[in-house]
Structures are given as structure tokens and as C-alpha cells.
Amino acid sequence: xxxxxxxxxxxxxxxxxxxxxxxxxxxxxxxxxxxxxxxxxxxxxxxxxxxxxxxxxxxxxxxxxxxxxxxxxxxxxxxxxxxxxxxxxxxxxxxxxxxxxxxxxxxxxxx
Amino acid sequence: xxxxxxxxxxxxxxxxxxxxxxxxxxxxxxxxxxxxxxxxxxxxxxxxxxxxxxxxxxxxxxxxxxxxxxxxxxxxxxxxxxxxxxxxxxxxxxxxxxxxxxxxxxxxxxxx
Numbered sequence: 575x576x577x578x579x580x581x582x583x584x585x586x587x588x589x590x591x592x593x594x595x596x597x598x599x600x601x602x603x604x605x606x607x608x609x610x611x612x613x614x615x616x617x618x619x620x621x622x623x624x625x626x627x628x629x630x631x632x633x634x635x636x637x638x639x640x641x642x643x644x645x646x647x648x649x650x651x652x653x654x655x656x657x658x659x660x661x662x663x664x665x666x667x668x669x670x671x672x673x674x675x676x677x678x679x680x681x682x683x684x685x
Numbered sequence: 686x687x688x689x690x691x692x693x694x695x696x697x698x699x700x701x702x703x704x705x706x707x708x709x710x711x712x713x714x715x716x717x718x719x720x721x722x723x724x725x726x727x728x729x730x731x732x733x734x735x736x737x738x739x740x741x742x743x744x745x746x747x748x749x750x751x752x753x754x755x756x757x758x759x760x761x762x763x764x765x766x767x768x769x770x771x772x773x774x775x776x777x778x779x780x781x782x783x784x785x786x787x788x789x790x791x792x793x794x795x796x797x
Contacts, residue, residue: 578727610788617689617775617788618728663727671716671735671779672743673786677727 576601580664580676587654587683595649595679597638597664605666607631607640607647612661612678621649621662654683687712691776691789698766698796706761706792708776714787716779717759718743719751721772722791728775734759766796 580597587593599607606625610618622631627642636651647664664676689710698704710717718733720743730743734753748770750762759778763770776789 608785617790618777619788620785623785672730672733673718673728673777675720675728677725 576605576666576668576674578664578666578674578676580662580679582677583661583680585679585681587681589656589683589685590653591683593649593651593654593658593681595662595664595681597647597649597676599645599647599664599666601645601666601668601674603669604642605668607638608665608667608673609636609638609647609649610663610665610675612663614660618663654681656683656685659683687787689776689778689787689789691774691792693792694790695793696795698794700767700796701765704763704766704794706763706774706776706794708759708761708789709757710759710776710778710787711757712778712780712787713756714778714780715756717753718777718786719749719759719761720775720777721745722775723772731761731774766794768796770794771796 577600608623609621611621622633624631624640630639638649661678663678692707715736719731720728722728729745732751734740774792777786779786
């Protein structure tokens with residue numbers, strides 16, 4: 575069935591380090607792909623999205639490229655900040671509008 | 686301000702005592718859904734609704750009910766809560782065919 579796999583955390587980085595959180599998916603058809611972020615005590619917020627192959631989503635210094643050939647949507651940021659500490663969820667959306675989430679990756683950034 | 690509002694934010698209850706978690710959105714979205722978030726499992730869909738009076742089961746519907754009598758509201762009902770329903774619950778809404786889902790702040794439910 576359709577699914578999303580993302581790397582387990584926590585990911586622990588020093589401020590200004592480079593971030594990569596891996597995400598791969600399995601889906602029939604051509605899903606839209608998303609990264610959501612959950613700050614402590616809050617709901618999920620859309621971070622970025624890509625709706626077709628080779629699209630690059632970007633927001634707040636984060637980027638992810640929809641790679642159909644490797645079925646991946648890895649999240650990257652060149653220089654993380656303490657304020658980026660959160661849980662990051664990769665997700666895909668089917669034509670049915672159902673969102674399928676990965677298990678989440680906790681990012682901890684230390685000064 | 687566009688938002689999805691859930692109440693209550695925190696709830697502790699006893700096994701078997703019926704409860705309702707409310708969800709309301711002010712964006713005139715057709716599609717609404719409920720998720721539960723559990724450690725190591727991510728978010729799993731409980732129920733969804735594509736419009737007023739149209740609801741359907743998600744991946745983990747057992748023990749839950751929903752209703753959609755008005756477009757803006759989508760309450761989640763636990764008729765007889767059990768400890769395995771202790772979880773963090775999120776309501777979400779989106780336009781039909783739209784890509785982005787808007788999430789509420791979450792309801793942390795503990796069933797003892």
C-alpha cells in the first residue's frame with residue numbers, strides 16, 4: 575500500500591550545521607508531497623510542498639525536491655538555528671485527498 | 686484569521702465515560718478529518734468527511750464516531766473510551782482537491 579518512510583530521530587545538530595532528513599515514499603500514481611513541522615505543544619504546519627516530479631519546494635531556508643526516479647523528498651537546510659528544533663513529518667497526498675504521514679523525525683539544535 | 690479550533694486541549698477521563706472533542710474551521714473547507722498521533726506511528730487517519738453529511742472511515746476508526754451536520758464543525762465522539770485511545774488528536778481541514786491541510790492545535794486525551 576501507499577506509505578512514507580522517514581529517518582528515525584532524534585537528529586541532533588549544532589547551530590549553523592547542515593541538515594538532511596531523508597524521506598522516501600511508495601505510492602500508486604503521482605502523489606503530492608509535503609513536509610509539515612510540529613513545534614512543541616502546537617499542531618502541524620505546512621513547511622513546504624511539491625506537486626509534481628522535479629518540483630522544488632522551499633520555505634524558511636528549507637528545501638526539498640520531488641524525485642520520482644528515487645521516490646524521495648529529502649528535506650535540507652544549509653544552516654539550522656535553535657528555533658528550528660521541532661518534529662518534522664514527511665507526507666504524501668493521494669487523489670482521494672487523504673494524507674499519509676511518516677512517523678516523524680525530531681530535530682534538536684543546540685547553540 | 687484562518688484557523689481550525691479544537692476543544693478541549695487537554696482531557697483526562699475514565700474508561701467508559703462518553704466524550705466529545707469539538708473541531709471547528711472558519712475557512713469554508715469541504716474536507717475535514719481526524720488523526721491520532723502516537724509515538725513511533727506518526728499520524729493515522731481516524732475518520733474523514735468530504736462535505737456535509739458525508740463521512741467515511743479512515744485507517745483506525747474503531748471506537749470512534751463522527752458527524753458532519755454543518756460545514757464548519759466536525760466533532761469526534763468516543764462513546765465508551767478505553768485506555769488504548771489515550772493519544773494526541775488532531776483535526777484538519779482543506780478545500781476539495783486542495784493540497785494544503787490546516788491543523789488544529791491538538792487535544793491530548795488520557796483515558797484511565
